[in-house]
Amino acid sequence: MLYISLQWCKQALFTTCAIYVFTCNFSFNLARADPLPEESDHTFAFDVINGLSDKNKHLSSKYLYDDEGSRLFTQVMASENYYLARCEREILINQSDDIASYINTESLNIIELGAGDGTKTVHLLDSLQNRKINHLRYSPIDISGEAIRLLRQTLEGKLVDTDLYPIEGDYLEALPKALTPDYQHNLLLFLGGNIGNFTIEEAKNFLRSIRAYLKDGDHLLLGFDLKKDINIMQMAYSGEEEGVYSHFHKNLLQRINRELGGNFDSKYFKRHPFYNPLTSAVEMYLISTKKQNVYLKKFDINVGLDEYEGIRLTCSKKSSFQDLQNLAKECGFQIIKNFTDSKNYFVDSLWRVNKTTQ
Numbered sequence: 001m002l003y004i005s006l007q008w009c010k011q012a013l014f015t016t017c018a019i020y021v022f023t024c025n026f027s028f029n030l031a032r033a034d035p036l037p038e039e040s041d042h043t044f045a046f047d048v049i050n051g052l053s054d055k056n057k058h059l060s061s062k063y064l065y066d067d068e069g070s071r072l073f074t075q076v077m078a079s080e081n082y083y084l085a086r087c088e089r090e091i092l093i094n095q096s097d098d099i100a101s102y103i104n105t106e107s108l109n110i111i112e113l114g115a116g117d118g119t120k121t122v123h124l125l126d127s128l129q130n131r132k133i134n135h136l137r138y139s140p141i142d143i144s145g146e147a148i149r150l151l152r153q154t155l156e157g158k159l160v161d162t163d164l165y166p167i168e169g170d171y172l173e174a175l176p177k178a179l180t181p182d183y184q185h186n187l188l189l190f191l192g193g194n195i196g197n198f199t200i201e202e203a204k205n206f207l208r209s210i211r212a213y214l215k216d217g218d219h220l221l222l223g224f225d226l227k228k229d230i231n232i233m234q235m236a237y238s239g240e241e242e243g244v245y246s247h248f249h250k251n252l253l254q255r256i257n258r259e260l261g262g263n264f265d266s267k268y269f270k271r272h273p274f275y276n277p278l279t280s281a282v283e284m285y286l287i288s289t290k291k292q293n294v295y296l297k298k299f300d301i302n303v304g305l306d307e308y309e310g311i312r313l314t315c316s317k318k319s320s321f322q323d324l325q326n327l328a329k330e331c332g333f334q335i336i337k338n339f340t341d342s343k344n345y346f347v348d349s350l351w352r353v354n355k356t357t358q
């Protein structure tokens, strides 16, 4: 099968006027409505076109969380099989006082990446407010405006003596905006197993970037899903085909329809979550159940999908305690303590920034 890169397509588009470029995988009409987005635009449109034009099609998990996606994810968290949220909630309800006891500082800026609706974090915030810290700020960062709205709702009347400074944006773009010299230390939260959405190399790069922004003695609390029985790990993302997880993932196709004028028909896609022992991750795909063309009206582009071709949406990496040790060491952090739930399914790991190493 012939595949052409987006760059090549653009070249053809601008140099060969009035020619209709067509490949099995991707095609453009020249009389399209909008010019193609540039990589530097950092837009949903660019990433979607880029991901769907790739030989191995993929869409970034961060785009799952538009307003509807964020609402659907709160239902995922409440579902029976999704043990991750339940286990982390148990940890934070029972052990937040213990976690907070390690944070000794006069003033603290609590920054949470991908905060979501904050219903678990609120327990930790409560414990931190009970510490003798003079000056507290909570800076939740989330790419989803709806998540920030739900979070404000959760926190209504619960923040006593804590300034709230929410930021809507991408993790590392928003992080510098949350940092301020006004606080002696930072506590960075990355909960819910979000770090598992990265490959191991992406996670290392991400943690090293974060470390560069933080001060010696700052802390991180990171949520990791632990390796366990394969059926339990897979079931968290499975459920029946029309279940809430399915709606959550297929909502990304609907989002492309809404925002880019696409004509994805969800009924011709089937979710395929499976545990891959080579990556130690549950990998999640949408599989096209027939050969089809999807049209993106906004850019007058056709995307071709073969029968059984997959679009990779996200992954959820599973870790061992040894993986955590290696990751912390390689990225310049010291593990202070691991806080696990009663089943040992999930861990919130407290790390300290150690600038004397590396």
Ligand SMILES: C[S@@+](CC[C@H](N)C(=O)[O-])C[C@H]1O[C@@H](n2cnc3c(N)ncnc32)[C@H](O)[C@@H]1O
Pocket: 061, 062, 065, 070, 073, 113, 114, 115, 116, 117, 118, 120, 141, 142, 143, 144, 147, 169, 170, 171, 172, 190, 191, 192, 193, 194
């Ligand atoms: C799996 S949910 C977890 C939410 C929360 N941490 C929890 O444990 O309940 C992921 C959250 O991260 C946000 N998110 C995903 N990718 C992001 C990115 N690149 N930058 C900022 N927020 C992101 C989503 O909008 C969503 O609210």
